[in-house]
Amino acid sequence: MKQIPVQLLQVGSMYTKPVYVEDNNLLVPAGIAIRKKDVERLVSWGIDTVRTEGEMLPPGTKPDQVGPGGGVGNAAKLPVLPSLAEAPGNQGTYRTYTDLIEKLKGIFKDIAIGSSVEVHAIDVIISRLLQVIREKRELIIGYILAGEVKHHDLAKSSINTAILSCLITMEFKVPNHKLLQIVTAALLHDVGMLRLPREILDKRGGLSGPERQCVQTHPLMSYRIACKELLYPEAVGLMVSQHHEYWDGTGYPRQLAGTQIDSGARIISVADAFEAMVSQKPYRNSMIGYQAMKNLLADNSRRFDPNVLKAFIKTMGIYPIGSIVLLNNGAIARVTEVRNETPLRPKINLLINKSGKVYPPNEGETIDLLTEKTLFITRALDPKDLTKARE
Structure with a gap:
């Protein structure tokens, strides 16, 4: 994962993969432009570098050209979830x-x-x-x-x-x-x-x-x-x-x-x-x-x-009830039930399937990760970055 000095971040730039501040704190997801206020906050917090596995997208790239995997082309639009x-x-x-x-x-x-x-x-x-x-x-x-x-x-x-x-x-x-x-x-x-x-x-x-x-x-x-x-x-x-x-x-x-x-x-x-x-x-x-x-x-x-x-x-739970999580097949889901004995394999409700179809809350398939052995959570997502509430 590459380190990017904050002083080199360009307002309006987008990356093919999410950009993180320290550990798992998401700054912006893939295909979302970095805002002036994002850079100002980093400076005010005294943060010198951010991290990403992606590459900077060409100037003029639009969010709807960024696919679920971060590539550029005629992919589905970046998913936007309705507010809970x-x-x-x-x-x-x-x-x-x-x-x-x-x-x-x-x-x-x-x-x-x-x-x-x-x-x-x-x-x-x-x-x-x-x-x-x-x-x-x-x-x-x-x-x-x-x-x-x-x-x-x-x-x-x-x-x-x-x-x-x-x-x-x-x-x-x-x-x-x-x-x-x-x-x-x-x-x-x-x-x-x-x-x-x-x-x-x-x-x-x-x-x-x-x-x-x-x-x-x-x-x-x-x-x-x-x-x-x-x-x-x-x-x-x-x-x-x-x-x-x-x-x-x-x-x-x-x-x-x-x-x-x-x-x-x-x-x-x-x-x-x-x-x-x-x-x-x-x-x-x-x-x-x-x-x-x-x-x-x-x-x-x-x-x-x-x-x-x-x-x-x-x-x-380790992934608290209500958490938004990314699965290994690219689907996005909300955690609905946790188990103390298997904290990494909760029950989830699909919000976006692996093909990019968006479901209204509670209308997607409910999946028990304890029985669906081929699926697992790769990381948690920030709900604010996937809703219409994002500024």
Whole structure:
């Protein structure tokens, strides 16, 4: 795989194979032009080189001249998938998801300025969230991985973290009241950020020592908001205050270690970290779910409780449910079911077959890779690079 210096990347150029930033982070797929903002982001991130197995296409080559294998000729057009949210039958769940984010955004606005908040409104969000997780689990995970909502960062992050925390907690089969407490804490874990100075929250460069110390006070501020203002029980506040404590004792604010950390806080910590990796940030692109899962697996009992990580992987899979994957025959599919004992051979639903035919979501063939021995996943794809949502 060749290395290309970022300073030599040409805006508008296309390659016969995907271009990657580090490991498996996709910059652009084959036949997609590199944009000015792509180059600017690389420069701002301090990245010197990108990688590709392909060759630069001749100037004037159009995307519809690039075949599935990356060659140029009278090939099928580069596949474009409909957004998961736009698919027939999915709109209702998507409206529920976005409505929950909007409602939480309104609550967070009131918390930020110190206005009175109706706690019942938060409880209603939690109730609706649990219902949609139980009824549309795969779909709601797909929305998180696909980055379907582009704004409302804190509210969206909090809803997503609550969803992921719920899924992990369900794996432990805890009593319902404990599940409700963990989901509530996950929803409120970062509310203390709302009271931090705006100039720190909006800063794009590195934080100074005092600024970093200020940010590290947010778990305690979140605790005060949850327990003193919203009057949630101490059990919820404990999880909120400890969600940045690390398994090895190097976290904050109290440097707790191992089982000194509340079990719910350990769950929220894993969910929060995964959510942060798969979400777009001002300073970097989002990771695909597969890469985020690889990063968690590489933790080595430093930040996270190993048992919580095992439960998360068992729930989500190495290729998390909702992931878009490329098969060895050139077909593209969405992961629909994972197995803990065979994480590399999940059930998938075809989105584009090997001939390039595009299927609407849920209308392609369902394939069990455990029984289809000739097929296997070659790599995960970024959903944003295969949807109409791409800028």
